[in-house]
């Protein structure tokens with residue numbers, strides 16, 4: 001499932017689930033706007049690895065700015081591969097699906113986001129939401145956003161970020177909100193892991209005599225990027241998001257029903273407990 005909508009939707013689905021499960025004692029979110037914000041950051045994080053492809057729709061989210069950044073990411077990734085590759089790894093001519101498609105990228109981006117949010121609190125969380133939401137909208141609606149000017153996407157992201165600034169009390173800790181980025185990136189990696197090409201998940205750790213070997217599911221279980229399985233997954237994740245949105249917005253979280261009984265009726269509400 002390398003298609004943008006599936007990446008964005010799976011990030012939102014997993015993000016919503018984690019937002020409901022993480023207990024408040026661990027710094028988990030305790031209000032509905034914060035749970036939605038967590039999911040928004042995860043959905044955008046699920047597009048982040050493909051910023052290494054200047055051709056990808058997601059790289060056009062913020063016009064020339066994100067395209068320029070994308071070129072930098074692609075070149076840096078390519079240089080990194082060629083600096084760290086073993087003699088058995090082929091010379092890298094294109095940085096796509098390399099450095100940003102590793103476990104370390106998932107952990108590093110989450111740690112950076114957590115550090116920012118721990119230092120600057122809500123301002124950093126809202127700023128990050130703004131940037132990642134732009135990526136999520138591009139990912140989710142590639143056809144619509146192809147026609148819409150990038151300024152429209154930027155405007156929509158800014159509007160949602162403004163709403164978050166107004167209504168989200170920022171109840172989650174910096175570490176928890178930062179983990180939303182890691183969750184998003186990991187969801188992206190899982191999606192690419194099951195495609196024909198796979199990803200260099202643990203690179204540049206040596207695997208046999210190679211450092212940048214692609215890993216993936218066993219061959220018969222791999223899917224075509226834009227094939228029918230992608231559509232099935234997209235439908236499944238969309239349903240998961242809708243059901244969870246209903247549960248979150250009505251205050252009936254899945255956590256209450258089965259996973260964590262300790263999260264009682266006060267786990268998620270519009271405002272933090274007084």
Ligand SMILES: [Zn+2]
Nearest residue numbers: 049050101192
């Ligand atoms: Zn990818």
